[in-house]
Amino acid sequence: MQAATPDTDDSSSTPAFVAPPVHLKEPLPNLATWAHFFLKADIPVLESTALALEAMRQNEDEVDAGMLAELIDTDPFMTMKVLAYVSAKRRNQESTQTETVISSLVMMGVAPFFRNFGVQPTVQQQLADQPAALEALQALLKRANRAAHFATGFAVHRGDTDVAVIRQAAFLNDFAEMLMFCYAPTLEMEVRAMQHANPTLRTVNLQRFVFNIDLNDLRQELMMHWRFSELLVRISDGKHAEHPTVRNVILAVRLARHTENGWDNPALPDDIEEISKLLNAPPRVTRGFVYKIDQPT
Template sequence: MDPIATPPSFVTQALRDLDAWVRHFRDAEIPVLGSTADALEAMRANEDDVDANLIGEMVADDPLMTLKVLAYASTHRPPRLITDVETVTAAVVMMGISPFFGNFGRQPAIEDWLGDQPEALEGVGEVLRRAHRAAQFALSFAVHRMDHDAAVIYEATLLHDFAEMLLWCHAPTLALKMRSAQKADPTLRSHAVQQQVLNIQLFDLQQALMRAWALPELLIRITDDRHARHPSVQNVMLAVRLARHSAESWDNPAIPDDITALAQLLNLSEPATLQFVRDIES
């Protein structure tokens, strides 16, 4: 990894309202995993041997690079293209290999971006690892259900908490303040502490940014927990809940309720469902 060219300017005080936060993040630089930045450069050096599937697979484990590619593709979609570009692979196909590398130069790495903020680096790392586990769960659930939108469900789960990731990267002091408040008072609800510290709720910011970037309608809908009765949304929600509740161990008292709900979605018995999710990580 190389040091970032321009040190980031962090937000240290809550912005006025949702519009102000959207304006800030809409055009902000987004750092990616160092491994993604390095892999991108390795592919750039061998561009003739690279195709859209290889790039899609490389990006698939990195929520922030996924977000960058989809946002760019959605805001630079040619007028002749009627359908939404719903996956990274489809976005690269739309752009072409050489234009993709032209549009995405050397990427800033999170590890450099937060190099002098070790607690924030740890914080965003936790969210990224949880997102990756949740996406793996979600993909397995979708494949079991034979959902034709499995690839979009995977990406929707990967991006489910991207606003929290952006907050760690751009406002680490505020993100740490929220984490400290919840550690001091475990009964404090996330939406309450977000409103108190940020003047907004991260869900609202996330939905507003997805609209501002014109992300695919299916992706926006699947990540909207308010549509919880839709099977694809349930797929995402349960994967996110299970990844969160099992992050430390499988002894979390909330997990039995997750398994009960998941058993209904997958049409399996509860013992079979528990075995199914445990096998995903084996």
């Protein structure tokens, strides 16, 4: 991810230059090259986020860290950019510090935020000629929000002290896939087509076949390169699924995926059973609890 660049144009009416989108047609050879590619990319954000940030920029003196955080927390792309920027500025001895979007913005300050984050490129610009990929990405974003919602509910029920970071880990769980939609939409849609043709195929195997990597490995690699907080990196790593906090994230993500198209997925009873163990509650109570979490507020 390229470093944030200040918006040096004093005229807010001047549109930002929009570079032609980069769409990879062939996979890169390995994890290191994929990570290098995304570390250099200027990651786009959601159009709604970009527009709202520009509106806030016009009234910067009336904006506080809480207002910014409320907006950024709804956009996984902007969340990544803020966390990566603040982590890069953090001293080595602070590497274990827990960071959320709000704490990062408080640390940075509102005025420096607007200086260092100019007009943002958008996902809609990046995928202007890829409507099917944009639609699939929007569905993935909706699923990420539901995963974050489930993870928060589980963590609150468990009395976990790291609710905000658990929510963040669930929200960002699929961000490597989101990046692939933006920069390799043809390849990502190829994975989707294979899954649709044969739902029994494991996603990780398809990813390795199409991208030459496991996207979970890419997520962890980027988090470490961006020097995300130690806690966020650790609880995002599904390879340590025995830890209750990691389990909290895994089960929230799994439940969101399995209920994406309704509550009749054959895998759901197993999900409920495992969530019951996590929450130390009977399956019947757990099912009612997750239904309640999923209701719009």
